[in-house]
Amino acid sequence: MEQARPTAALKRMRLPEQFAWMPFVLPGVTVAVLLTVYPTYSVVSASLFGDTAKGNGFVGLDNFAALFRQPRMELYLWNTFLWVVITSTGALVLGVVGAFALEVRGIGLRGLLRSLLVLPWIVPHVAAAIVWKWFYSSEFGMLNHVLRSIGIIKAPLNWLSDPVLALGATAVLQIWGTFPFVMLMVSAGLQSIDGSVLDAARVDGAGWFSEAVHIILPALRNVMFIIMLILVVWALNSLIAIWILTQGGPAGATSTMPIYIYSAFRDFNLSAASAASCLLLAVSLVFAGIYVLRVTKEA
Amino acid sequence: MARKSNARTLTTIIAYVILIGLLFFALAPVALMIGTAFKPNVEIFQVPPRWLPRAPTLSNFHTVMFNSGIPRYALNSVIIATLMTFTALVLGTMAGYGFSRFKFRGHRALSLFMLLGQLIPLIALIVPFFQIFDAVGLLDTKIGIALAHLTTALPLVTWMSASYFSTIPVELDEAAIIDGCTRMQALRKVVLPVALPGIISIALFAFLMSWNEFVLASVLTNTDNSKTLPIGLSEFATMFTVDWGSTMAAAFLMTVPVVAVFLLFQKQFVSGLSAGAVKG
Numbered sequence: 045m046e047q048a049r050p051t052a053a054l055k056r057m058r059l060p061e062q063f064a065w066m067p068f069v070l071p072g073v074t075v076a077v078l079l080t081v082y083p084t085y086s087v088v089s090a091s092l093f094g095d096t097a098k099g100n101g102f103v104g105l106d107n108f109a110a111l112f113r114q115p116r117m118e119l120y121l122w123n124t125f126l127w128v129v130i131t132s133t134g135a136l137v138l139g140v141v142g143a144f145a146l147e148v149r150g151i152g153l154r155g156l157l158r159s160l161l162v163l164p165w166i167v168p169h170v171a172a173a174i175v176w177k178w179f180y181s182s183e184f185g186m187l188n189h190v191l192r193s194i195g196i197i198k199a200p201l202n203w204l205s206d207p208v209l210a211l212g213a214t215a216v217l218q219i220w221g222t223f224p225f226v227m228l229m230v231s232a233g234l235q236s237i238d239g240s241v242l243d244a245a246r247v248d249g250a251g252w253f254s255e256a257v258h259i260i261l262p263a264l265r266n267v268m269f270i271i272m273l274i275l276v277v278w279a280l281n282s283l284i285a286i287w288i289l290t291q292g293g294p295a296g297a298t299s300t301m302p303i304y305i306y307s308a309f310r311d312f313n314l315s316a317a318s319a320a321s322c323l324l325l326a327v328s329l330v331f332a333g334i335y336v337l338r339v340t341k342e343a
Numbered sequence: 344m345a346r347k348s349n350a351r352t353l354t355t356i357i358a359y360v361i362l363i364g365l366l367f368f369a370l371a372p373v374a375l376m377i378g379t380a381f382k383p384n385v386e387i388f389q390v391p392p393r394w395l396p397r398a399p400t401l402s403n404f405h406t407v408m409f410n411s412g413i414p415r416y417a418l419n420s421v422i423i424a425t426l427m428t429f430t431a432l433v434l435g436t437m438a439g440y441g442f443s444r445f446k447f448r449g450h451r452a453l454s455l456f457m458l459l460g461q462l463i464p465l466i467a468l469i470v471p472f473f474q475i476f477d478a479v480g481l482l483d484t485k486i487g488i489a490l491a492h493l494t495t496a497l498p499l500v501t502w503m504s505a506s507y508f509s510t511i512p513v514e515l516d517e518a519a520i521i522d523g524c525t526r527m528q529a530l531r532k533v534v535l536p537v538a539l540p541g542i543i544s545i546a547l548f549a550f551l552m553s554w555n556e557f558v559l560a561s562v563l564t565n566t567d568n569s570k571t572l573p574i575g576l577s578e579f580a581t582m583f584t585v586d587w588g589s590t591m592a593a594a595f596l597m598t599v600p601v602v603a604v605f606l607l608f609q610k611q612f613v614s615g616l617s618a619g620a621v622k623g
Contacts, residue, residue, distance in 0.1 A: 062447070064445060064526060065441045065444075065445035065447045065450075067437075067527070068437045068438060068440055068441030068444075068445070068526075068527075068530075069437075069438050069441035069442060069445075069453065071434055071437065071438070072434040072435055072437060072438030072457075072497060072501055073438060073453055073456070073457065075434055075493065075497060076456070076457060076460050076494075076497050076498060076501075077456075079490070079491075079493060079494040079497070080460050080463050080468075080494060082471075082475070083468045083471035083472055083475065084468070084471075086471035086474065086475065087467065087468060087470055087471045090470060090471065090474070138365065138368075141361055141365075142361070142362070142365050144358075145357075145358040145359075145361040145362050145365075146358075146362070148354055148355055148358035149351070149355075150351070150355045151355065151358055151359070151362070157362055157366070159606065159609065160366060160369065160370060161362075161365055161366065161369050162605075163369055163370065163373055163602065164369050164372075164373075166598075166601055166602055166605045167373065167598050167601070167602070168554065168555040168573065168597055168598060168601060169555055169557065169573075170555070170557055170573040170576050170577050170594075170597075171376075171576060171594035171595075171597050171598050172372070174576065174577070174579075174580040174590060174591075174594050175372045175373070175375060175376040175591065175594055176372055177580065178375065178376075178379065178587055178590075178591065179371070179372050179375055183390070184387070184388050184389075184390065184392055185392070186371070186375050186392050186394070189391045189392050190371075193391070220368065220369070220372070224369070228613055232613070252354075274462070277462050277464070280464065281464035281465070281466050281467070283466050283557070283558055284557050284558075288577060288580065288581070291581075302466040305466055305467065305469065306466065306469070306558075309469055309470060309473070309562065314470055314474075317469070317470050318470050321466075321467040321468070321469075321470060322467070324464060324466070324467045325464060325467040325468075328462070328464045328467065329459075332459055332462040332463075333459065335462065336455050336458045336459050336462075337455075339458065340451070340454070340455060340458065
């Protein structure tokens with residue numbers, strides 16, 4: 045008995061098969077276009093308009109020129125760069141170290157340890173930022189107390205109001221919230237390495253170092269690259285950590301581009317906010333674009 | 344042989360030292376939040392500070408529940424997140440099914456676009472969102488915030504469900520179609536029930552995304568009518584004199600359901616994460 049081929053039944057359906065995907069895919073895609081493409085178009089065009097002699101009108105690139113004439117713009121751009129580099133590197137290092145430590149043979153309670161280490165990533169960002177603000181408090185804060193009682197510092201530090209410390213202090217919060225993500229992804233990557241390859245290498249007398257260099261690192265290269273891109277995009281657009289802790293202060297020491305955009309928006313300076321948004325959007329989309337192409341390459 | 348087992352012991356010790364250090368880093372703020380939430384006011388500003396309260400009290404929770412806007416904001420958050428999750432699931436699973444079952448012109452372009460949507464920088468879109476929502480009268484409404492939260496949740500649901508559906512054999516749909524189902528019925532009656540465990544974790548992802556979202560909600564809300572929990576909490580903590588006990592109690596209340604959900608669905612969360620967000 046020969047079974048009817050499924051395609052025969054498919055052909056009997058009302059819509060020709062070549063259009064059959066449309067009722068499934070198009071509603072979602074249309075909503076997504078309205079929510080992303082239209083606002084993007086709108087912010088780009090808003091950045092080209094502003095106050096002219098005849099009221100609101102087309103001003104070309106004047107808003108961008110004005111943006112770079114801001115006395116502190118250089119500092120804000122530098123802060124953004126520094127913040128992205130520090131938080132991404134920090135989260136990557138801690139996450140990788142944590143994932144490797146969890147995979148060492150003979151570690152007990154691995155599941156419990158992993159669940160506990162993932163907690164910072166789970167805590168809602170606003171709640172986390174508020175807790176860290178209290179943790180950093182110079183007078184009553186637990187951090188100063190702990191560091192003094194183990195002799196690392198002598199006098200309490202003003203973590204959030206000292207211009208030298210503040211940017212690092214906000215970066216630590218971002219690292220705290222994102223390193224568990226790296227740890228989970230690297231763990232998954234490590235577990236997908238073929239055990240028999242490692243065994244074969246050991247039989248051939250490979251030490252842990254050559255094992256790491258020749259087998260583990262190449263296997264993780266792709267996932268690490270992808271993680272790095274995600275961390276950079278998150279860091280570039282992160283507002284809450286800095287906004288709750290310092291609101292960009294003291295004296296702009298922790299002001300990054302997202303803080304600048306948010307403050308400009310709150311001051312109803314929509315032209316400046318739009319121009320800065322376009323800048324941030326362009327830079328973010330470069331990293332996000334590489335991520336998208338990289339992730340879908342194998343699929 | 345002895346040298347080898349020594350090396351192994353050393354590795355284990357180093358691993359434990361690293362893990363204990365990380366554990367302290369990860370949990371110290373959480374412990375401080377819990378400890379402070381249960382402290383009476385007199386203990387909160389004691390120097391030196393202690394991790395645990397001497398005389399634990401529920402008075403901070405009482406303040407949060409009966410003398411603050413937090414319960415109202417929590418209710419708003421639940422309504423908004425539920426509405427948003429439901430919409431994202433309907434549109435996103437349909438699109439995900441389409442991407443996983445059909446080959447068509449533009450497949451790659453559209454799926455890349457949806458993936459890109461997950462990483463769209465919301466902070467760079469606050470100006471247009473404010474202007475558009477103002478123009479159409481959606482400012483400070485629950486529907487407005489739910490719609491805004493679809494921006495990242497819809498692409499997320501689409502991608503996660505597409506990768507989940509692609510693990511389900513196509514023969515299942517084909518059998519249903521031969522039995523007289525339309526494509527849409529095949530999805531609804533046959534594929535979705537099979538995919539239910541995955542769909543639940545995807546729904547939780549979307550819900551939590553809305554529950555935690557700060558940037559858009561802070562720009563699009565301004566009264567009790569639509570303010571969400573993250574906004575209420577941030578106002579609590581940026582007042583001129585912060586009531587740290589109540590603030591920590593509120594943060595604790597916001598965190599507990601999230602952690603509970605995570606612990607219950609940890610396995611699906613982690614596999615969903617590696618399937619949907621990062622493949623390879």
